Amino acid sequence: MITDEEIRKVIAPLLLSGAKMLDKHCPKCGSPLFEKDGRVFCPVCEYREKKRERELKGVEEVLMEKFKELANSMPTEVEKLRVHLEVMEKLLTIIERYKKLEGGK
Structure with missing residues (x-):
C-alpha cells in the first residue's frame, strides 16, 4: 500500500x-x-530501500559510538574486564548483523 x-x-x-x-x-x-x-x-520500492538503509546506518552509528565508549573505558580488574569484553563482543556481533542487512556496505 x-x-x-x-x-x-x-x-x-x-x-x-x-x-x-x-x-x-x-x-x-x-x-x-x-x-x-x-x-x-x-x-x-527504491524510496523504501533508501529509507531503510538510512535507518540502518543510523543504528550502526549509534552502536559504533557505544563500542568506542566501551573500548575507551576498559577496567583493570580481571573479572570486570572479562564482562566488559563480553559486552563488546556482543555489540560487535550486532554491528556485523546490521552491516549484513545493509548488504555488506
Whole structure:
C-alpha cells in the first residue's frame, strides 16, 4: 500500500521531472512503475530501500559510538574486564548483523 508521504515525496516529483508513469505495477508494492532515461523502476520500492538503509546506518552509528565508549573505558580488574569484553563482543556481533542487512556496505 502506498502512503500519502510516498505519493508526495516520490511520485509527484517524478511526474514533475518528466518521468513517464507506465500502465504496469510493481509486483512487490503495487505502485505504478515509471520510466526515465530508458530505465523502468518502482520509485516506491527504491524510496523504501533508501529509507531503510538510512535507518540502518543510523543504528550502526549509534552502536559504533557505544563500542568506542566501551573500548575507551576498559577496567583493570580481571573479572570486570572479562564482562566488559563480553559486552563488546556482543555489540560487535550486532554491528556485523546490521552491516549484513545493509548488504555488506
